[in-house]
Structures are given as structure tokens and as C-alpha cells.
Amino acid sequence: MPTPVNAPEYPEVTETVAREMGVNASEYAQIQDVLGRVPTYTELGMYAVMWSEHCGYKYSRPVLKLFSEYKKAQESGALENAGSVPLGDTGWGVVFKMESHNHPSAVEPFQGAATGVGGILRDIFTMGARPVASLNSLRFGPIEGDDPTAIRNRYLFEHVVSGVGSYGNCVGVATVGGEIYFDPCYNGNPLVNAMSIGIVKLDSIASAKAKGIGNQVLYVGSSTGRDGIHGATFASVELSEESEAKRPNVQCGDPFMEKLLIEATLEALATGGIVGIQDMGAAGLTCGTSEMSAKGSLGMTIDIQKVPRRETGMNAYEVLLSESQERMLAVVEKGREEEVAAVFHKWGLNAAYIGVTTETGNVQVWDGDRLEADIPAKSLADECPTYYLDAAEPEYIAQVQSADFSALPEPESYGDVLLKLLATPSIASKRWVWEQYDTMVQTQTEILPGRGDAAVLGIREANGRKIAATTDCNPRFCYLDPFVGAQLAVAEAARNLSCVGAVPAALTDCLNFPSPEKPAGFWQFRRAVEGMAQAADFFKTPVVSGNVSFYNETPEGAIYPTPTVGMVGVIPEGVEPMGLAFQNDGDLIYLLRPVGTEGATGIAGSEYLYRIHGRAEGKPELDLVAEASVQKVVREAVAGALIQSAHDCAEGGFMTAVAESCLAGNKGAEIRFAITDFVANDGSDLPWSTVMFGESPSRIVVTVKEGTAEQSTLLDLCEQNSVEAVFIGQVKNNNKLDAAGLLELSLDQLRSAFEGAIPKIMGK
16 A cells, blocks of 8 residues: 655645644654654644544543443444434434534624534434424623624624524524523623434434445535635634634535435435445544544545535645535445435435445545545544643632622612513523524424423424423523532523423533633533533433533633533423413412522522622522422423413522513513511521522422312422422413512513513614
């Protein structure tokens, strides 16, 4: 076999060139040891993308082993494109995953967000699953005001939302839920986390493992261009003033091509002629060839001249590192090449055989008769060096956690506070956003955005069996305590699923953090993973897939640690899902909370503390056992048809939750709670502001018909599970929210603040 040749058009490979590609001196030396020679420029580029943090997880992999399912999959070589859980006993499975597209969205928000959606969809249908729903978790800097930063944030917000909606709407996958959060820490560094869910027969899940020596390697989908070259390495460095120049690193998406690719791929998989398939996402053809080969302990020889292209003059380096979208790589069983290719051709797609699997274990790349790369596949895909980085608790932690709130003044008007909170962009209605999304395509969505604490879909293939999904993370909690904040993200996701009646099944994550090479950033990451792993094990919701996004910082500062949780649950057969809207005049309103938590203030990290007092301080708390008890009660209450509505108390506290339920049902409420139900440990009454706007976890507002057997059964259920049902008022057909004489607001006032805030800010 000839030695790979460094083509004349490439620079001479040196340590300096390696460093410019993101390969450090020790890694460059390791590459030479593996190859037994100096790499060619093409080979160096392949290592640079595959050994980037974005692809190789060089800094995160040791910590991610805290996730029990991830550790087992990694050690057994069973990591696939996405995770899956059974859909009850139907024989069907739910496939889901979440990934980030943060840096691309910072420099080109529409395409960055759109291709984030497209990429995560491909991870789903390469498993043989039909995509049925998408969710997203978006974070931006503040959008209020006329200063240049706010104007830029509005631009990013508008075009990210447009990109998400455009791609999802055109490809025909319903966008059914998510969350949006605004904070100065995201100035210049928005977070765009995309989640997708698919349905597959459990006995028909496709694998990314290459199988069979001598099988043909099939390239399908869009033609290759120069967009997205070194996109993986771009995602593995901090954003700076020079980032705008990396706009060519951002891929361009074509959702109509993706729709064709979905249908063609699922049809081709149904033939049984494909023995391995993978999306060409980050690192493009390099990733597809090396990872599939490594999983199957095989080699692969390809000729890049056979790769369909949409630009002339592309060399091997460019073809291998391009991240052009809507492309897949498949290994086809010998003798079935024409049958499989014909399916893709029928759908008007490229289907080109570009190589063959081999017994060598190496990825060999030819450009016609010139060998440009010859690399052990496992060295690219599995042997990225890992680093155990220094971790140090940031100095701010001790300061914020020791904050004293005893001298906080009470507001002059509780009504004004509620209106301000309802108009806060992080809390306000996101109708302006989700009305740009097709939430009903495929007609399986049963709870729409704004109608319940989680999205609910009735899966047609599984005889209407229902699943629920949500995304959650309060980054301010994670800033104050990454360990507890990550646990709270898992708990809130599970709580939202429980509120609609679903049993939480498993989770995917998107771990967004600053640079891990700074001890404070790595400490935040490690502590958050430790907290998430413990909570996931406790709730029996294993982490089955996910993504790590580091280097989320600009010269102005780092983002808050943002370990986003995407969770899927299954609604028991025969159970009708529950919404958040108040239903009937006279229904009793109860606040469900763990016994013994009447003194919890929930002031730490609350939106009230930040918006009214300008402070992001305190130490959030969570009792996992108590949380599980409240969730169990609400699930059983939904299953037994005991309650009329259920709504989690989250940002803005329980008064905000009540206002949201009033607006969702177009019903008023009379709140008549007693201050004696909220007593501090020293016996003193809690301030009314804390009672109404504190954000203690493990609390759910439910309604029940008065004087019924259901009311009695609910109270018995609470007592049996150490959950307190605090009576706080009644639903009223009076078009106002009246709270114990402390505030009185019409539904029109509430609606104007809640529904009007974002359209007003965006000038729409």
C-alpha cells in the first residue's frame, strides 16, 4: 500500500499548522506516533475535527461517565445516534435526542438555528425512526431597550425563531414545545438547543455500525459544498470579535431536501439492504467514515472523486471536512446495491457508491489515483486524548450563597409586581414564537403550547398511545449552585410531565458551559453533571443521549452554566392528559407541597428577587424524596380523574402560576390563603412577597370540584404520601384575580402584561 501524499496545493504540515487547526503539541506528537510519520494536510484536518471537543469530547468524556447508561454504552461500543425507550408494551419505541447549535447561531442566526433542527432530525431517522415532534430550548440576552446590545439580541431572537420555524414547518415535523429564557449572560452568545422525537418499531432500530467486509459505502442526499468546513473546531473555541469572519463555517440547510431524505431513508431501511447508516453531521464525511468503521471494527476505502459536489475545484481536504447538510452515509449489503440506490433515486436524491468496507481497520481516502489519507479508524473516532482538567470553585459561589434577604423591603404594590413578572420576557407568553411554528402537522399533537406543562402527542402507529415531552433548565439556579441547579432541571422536567399525567421515562441533555480550560468553568460542569446524574438515577430517568457545548463565552463574560434537560414520558393507557387551564366556576384551588415545607421561602434565584431587587443570589434547595412524593400524587390524581387542572409553580412563584391558569381558562380566581400556612422556622410569618412570588420547588397548583368524592380522595392521597394540600381559593367566573385583599387585577390587565409583552418589545 502506498504512503499518503501531501498534495502540491496543500501547505507543508508543521506544528504551527497543527496549532492553527486546534491541535496542540502533544496531540500532534501523538498523531505522528499513531501514523509512524508526519500526517498529510488532509489527515491533520481529519484529526483536528475528530479530536476537537465538539466531536471527541476530550474534556467532557471522563465526567460524562457519571451517567450510568452513557458509561455502559461507551464501554460496550453501543453508543448510537440517539437514545430510545419503550412506548409501554406496544412494541414501539420512542427515539429522542437534543443537541446544540450555539456558535453558528451567534454569527448566522437563521441558518444556525435551521440546521440545528435539521441535524437533530437526521439523528432520529438514521435510527429508523419517523420524526414526530421537535422541541427547542433557546437563550438570549435581554431584548428590552434601544441600546446596541438589545437591538442585536432582538435580531438574534427574531432570526433564530424564524430559522427554527422555517425548517420545522417545511420538513413537516411539528414543533410542539420548549422554553425561552433571557439574561445578560447570553449577550453575544445565544444558546440554541434543538430536540427531536421519533417513533420506531423496537425490533427495527437501525445501527450506525458498519458491517461486512466488501460491502459498498453509499453516499446519499445533498451534494457537497464548501459550507461548514471546520464547523466542529469553530464550535470548540470561544466566540470573539473575529467570529463573524467564520460565517462560512455555518452550514446552510434545505428542509425540502430533508423531507425527501426522511422518506427515502425510512423506505430504504425497510428493504433490509442497509446494514449500517449514519448522518454526516459535525465533521461531515470524516465523521461518517471513521465512526461507522470504528463501531464495526472495520476499515473503509473511499474515493472522493465519486462524491457528488455542488462546487467545482474542491480538494479532498474540503470534501472530507465539509459539513453540508442533508447527507447520510450507509453501508449496503453486497448484492443489494441497485435495489437500495433505486429507492433514493426514486425520491430524486443523490445515491453514489463512493467506497467499500475493508478488513484493514483504516479509513483510506483516495483522490483518484492519489492516496491522501490512511488512518486507523479507531484512532480518529475512539482514541481522542482525554484530559482531567483542574477544577476550582469560583470565588462568587461563597458570596452569593451567603446572601442575607432579611432586610428586603416589601413592594408598595403586589399587583404591580405580578404584572411586571408576567411581562418579564422569560415568563411572558411565547405565543409570538409558537404561532410561527406548525404545532399540528401530522395531527398527533394533543396538548398544544400554552395549554399544559408539557407537550402531549397521541402516537398513531401505537394505536393512539400517548407520550409527553418537555425541556427545562433554570440557569440562574445553576449559576448559584450547579449541583442543585442541575437536579432542579431534572426535577422540573419530571414535574412538568407528571402534571400532564405522564410517567417520566428517560432524558436527553444539552450541557452548555463556558470554557472547560478555566478551572471555574470545569468545576461548574463537573458539579452539574454530578447533580444531574444523581437526580436521573433517583427518578429512574436515565440519560440516554445528549450533547456537550463548551466555550460559550465572549470577551465580555461567560454564560451561566446551562445543563438543559429534555425529558420524555409515557402516559398510562386510558389516562386522559391534564391541562393547566382553570375549568369550572367554584372549583377549589389547592397548592400541593411536601409536608414540612411551609417555611421555605424560595427567594434564592427567584425572578422576583432579580426583577424587583436586582439580585441574583441565594442557595437553591431540593429534597428529591419530597419532590417524588408530590409528583406521585399529581400523577395518580390525573390517572384517577380527581382534578380539573394541574400547573407547576416555577418562575414567578405560585401567584404567577395561578395567573397563567386563569388566563389559559379565561376564568378568574379568588385567593383566600392564610398567612399561617406560611411560617418561617423561627415561627414568624413569611413576607407576602415570598409567599406569592417565591420559587420553592416541588409545588403544583391543582383544582378540584368542591364537595365531591374526588376532593376527598385527593386529600386522602396527599395524606398518604406526606404531601400537604393547602387550600388557597376558588375559581370564579368574575374576570379578575383577587388575592386576599393584597392584589386585585382584571383578566384584561393580566392578559395585556402576559400576552402583550413580547409582541410589544419586538414591535410586532
